[in-house]
Each structure stands twice: as C-alpha cells, then as structure tokens.
Amino acid sequence: MLSSVKKIGRTVRAVTTRNPDQRISRLYELPDPRHQFADRATRYINIGYWADDSTTVDQAGEAVAAMLADAARFEVGQDILDLGCGYGDQDFLWLEEKNPRQIHAIDVTPRQIEGAQRRAAEEGVTDRLHFHVGTATKLPFDDWSFDRVVALDAALHFHTRADFFREAYRVLRPGGVLGTVDTIPLDPSTPRKGFRTPRFSLYRFAVPDENWYDRAGYAARLAEAGFVDGTVTSIREHTWEPWYRYWSGIAQDPSAHPDLPPEVLETVSKEWRDTDQIKGELDLLDYVVAIATKPA
Numbered sequence: 001m002l003s004s005v006k007k008i009g010r011t012v013r014a015v016t017t018r019n020p021d022q023r024i025s026r027l028y029e030l031p032d033p034r035h036q037f038a039d040r041a042t043r044y045i046n047i048g049y050w051a052d053d054s055t056t057v058d059q060a061g062e063a064v065a066a067m068l069a070d071a072a073r074f075e076v077g078q079d080i081l082d083l084g085c086g087y088g089d090q091d092f093l094w095l096e097e098k099n100p101r102q103i104h105a106i107d108v109t110p111r112q113i114e115g116a117q118r119r120a121a122e123e124g125v126t127d128r129l130h131f132h133v134g135t136a137t138k139l140p141f142d143d144w145s146f147d148r149v150v151a152l153d154a155a156l157h158f159h160t161r162a163d164f165f166r167e168a169y170r171v172l173r174p175g176g177v178l179g180t181v182d183t184i185p186l187d188p189s190t191p192r193k194g195f196r197t198p199r200f201s202l203y204r205f206a207v208p209d210e211n212w213y214d215r216a217g218y219a220a221r222l223a224e225a226g227f228v229d230g231t232v233t234s235i236r237e238h239t240w241e242p243w244y245r246y247w248s249g250i251a252q253d254p255s256a257h258p259d260l261p262p263e264v265l266e267t268v269s270k271e272w273r274d275t276d277q278i279k280g281e282l283d284l285l286d287y288v289v290a291i292a293t294k295p296a
C-alpha cells in the first residue's frame with residue numbers, strides 16, 4: 001500500500017516537472033529495473049526488430065541495434081556517438097561486433113548511465129566506451145569529432161529533435177553519417193495528447209509538440225540542418241506490429257506463459273488491460289529508420 005502511494009507520488013512529480021530533460025529522466029527512473037528486465041538477459045528499452053513471431057525480446061532489442069549500425073554504415077576504427085543510450089547494451093554490442101576506435105554514449109537518465117558505467121568497468125572496456133550523463137541537444141564535444149552519430153529509439157524525446165540534428169551535424173566530420181531509429185506519427189494531425197493508455201503515456205508526457213511530424217517532415221528537418229541524401233524508411237511491420245502481437249498475446253492469456261516471472265505478468269496485466277485501445281493508438285504511429293550524410 002505504502003509503496004503504491006509512493007509510486008503515485010513519484011509519477012505525479014515526474015509528469016509535472018517543467019524542465020523537459022528532467023521530466024524525461026524522472027519518467028525513465030519510475031520502473032524498478034529488477035522488474036522491468038526480469039524476463040530477459042539484456043537491458044534494451046526499445047521496441048525491437050522482430051524478424052518473425054518466434055523472435056524473443058532479447059533478440060528483437062539486439063536486432064534493431066544491429067540494423068541501425070548496418071544502416072548507418074559502421075566501419076572498423078570509427079569514432080561513434082550514441083545519444084539516448086539507455087543502459088548502453090547496443091554500445092557493448094557495437095564495440096564487440098563493429099570494432100570502432102571508441103564510442104561515447106550520452107543519456108539524461110543518471111540511473112541508466114550508472115548501470116552502463118558499472119558494466120563497462122566490469123568488462124574492462126572503459127578505455128574505448130565512455131558513458132556520460134547529458135543531453136543530446138547540447139553536446140560537450142568539439143566540431144568534427146565523430147564519424148557516426150546515432151540515436152536508437154530516443155530522438156522522439158529530445159527537446160527538440162531539430163536541435164539534436166543541428167548538434168549532430170556540428171560534431172560530425174564531413175562525410176559523416178547520422179542514423180536514427182525513431183517513432184513518429186503516421187499522420188501529423190493526430191493529436192499527441194490523445195494517447196491515453198498507460199502503455200503510451202510517454203507520448204503524452206515526454207514528446208515535445210515540436211517533434212510531432214511524419215516522414216516527410218522528418219526528411220525536411222534533416223535537410224534544414226544541412227544533411228544530404230536523407231532517407232526515412234518505415235519499419236513498422238517488423239516493429240510495432242509484432243511487438244503488439246507478442247505483448248497482447250501475453251495479456252490475453254497469461255496462463256500460457258508460466259515461464260515469465262510474476263513481476264512481468266503483473267506489469268503486463270496493468271499496462272495491457274485494454275489491448276484494443278492500445279492497438280487503436282499504435283495504429284497511429286510509424287517506426288522509422290532515418291539515415292543522412294553531412295556533405296564531404
């Protein structure tokens with residue numbers, strides 16, 4: 001009882017925080033990581049890329065990270081900047097699989113950065129993998145510092161995404177590539193405040209109005225920041241749709257999932273109470289991979 005009163009207090013404090021970056025970090029610190037990740041080995045906080053309906057949550061998180069690295073053309077020896085890195089699982093993956101010179105990763109949520117820094121120390125990679133608390137819209141790096149700048153399922157929150165594009169452009173070397181995986185509305189006239197299910201409350205409380213545009217709007221803002229060859233491709237049939245089938249399947253028949261920890265079933269039963277309404281809201285959203293180049 002006391003703990004749920006405290007949780008309501010923390011939620012109200014988070015959603016009423018005026019500073020947008022602080023509001024987001026308070027919202028992302030609401031879930032207890034022991035519950036949030038009880039069903040998996042990784043700590044990805046993205047929707048994931050689901051190859052087919054047998055994909056697991058761990059595989060989906062890893063697959064979307066691998067897809068972004070390939071789309072942004074990661075190569076051996078590069079300097080990479082990852083913004084909105086969360087617990088940094090994708091950075092550990094990229095360090096091992098893509099062999100960059102170094103990765104700097106930034107997130108506004110201190111708890112996530114502390115977790116990522118702890119893991120980097122345990123794995124002995126702090127000489128090449130650097131985690132910082134900070135914001136994607138004001139970067140502590142000189143012009144022309146990186147070959148790649150990426151944001152995996154995070155730029156929707158940045159205040160604003162266009163400011164992040166400008167900062168990414170500044171810190172990229174000529175010929176460098178920006179890559180994002182991101183959520184946007186299919187139709188920008190969809191009211192953002194209309195997202196009412198607990199599962200989508202982040203759209204109501206943690207996405208600035210300035211970021212609410214569709215694929216054409218996304219490409220236009222990339223071009224305004226100076227990028228060329230921008231592409232914004234929908235991958236929603238491998239993201240939102242299978243993600244919905246996976247979680248709504250659990251919500252509709254929890255007894256068919258005795259393998260899942262009780263705390264996960266409890267969260268699903270709270271957040272997925274109304275699967276039809278979630279589907280209705282999800283049908284308004286696109287999930288895209290965007291790639292653009294700073295002219296050489």
Ligand SMILES: C[S@@+](CC[C@H](N)C(=O)[O-])C[C@H]1O[C@@H](n2cnc3c(N)ncnc32)[C@H](O)[C@@H]1O
Pocket residue numbers: 021024025028043044045046083084085086087088090106107108109112134135136137151152153154157158159
């Ligand atoms: C959906 S999570 C994705 C985390 C990670 N990229 C992943 O795929 O697991 C979005 C992340 O963006 C971070 N974030 C939101 N606004 C930010 C900002 N202005 N600067 C840096 N990080 C931000 C949040 O704290 C959160 O960790």
